[in-house]
Amino acid sequence: MPTTIFDQFTRRTANVTAQLTALGIPRTAPARPPADPTDPWASNYAAPVDRSTLAWCTAVQMLADHHHTGIDRQVLAADALLRELGVRGLAQLHTDLHHGAPIDYRFTPCPYCSGIGEDPTQPTCGEFGCAPWLEFAGHDHVCPVCQGDGYQPQWFTEEHMTELEKLLADAVEEREERASLRYRIRTRLHRRAVRT
Structure with a gap:
């Protein structure tokens, strides 16, 4: 059975969620306690984090691969990254893991979209029925990490x-x-x- 590039995204998510289930880690990050209003350094990010999204699975996998640990040791780091920076934080994480060096996604495959340049969680231009000339005109479907740079x-x-x-x-x-x-x-x- 032929596989497409989009199959790897579902496989990545399925592998990480299976590991979470095996380790007994919930798929939704617990809500953070309210921040102390007198503490100026307290974080007020209270957005819930879904641990079964492609962005979270990519973040935890990148951290686990870089630190040579299991994903159970990187769960809280991935939660914090997506809670504070969102999907765009994957680009910052990728740069940080390369010691602050800028990443040229024309030569390095994007860890989120694997180099296709489109957001894998959004429908493709063909599914949306977009005009072909819109593909190159700052389109809405570009990957939030690599900004559409094709590998x-x-x-x-x-x-x-x-x-x-x-x-x-x-x-x-x-x-x-x-x-x-x-x-x-x-x-x-x-x-x-x-x-x-």
């Missing part, structure tokens, strides 16, 4: 290499110009030294 290293690498070759050629040309200038200055200084 196509084979396409962008050629373009990137062409850019780098041009920069290298410019640098070599500039070096040759500087070398000839240094030669002319040295020759003139040598002539002056010989005359005196």
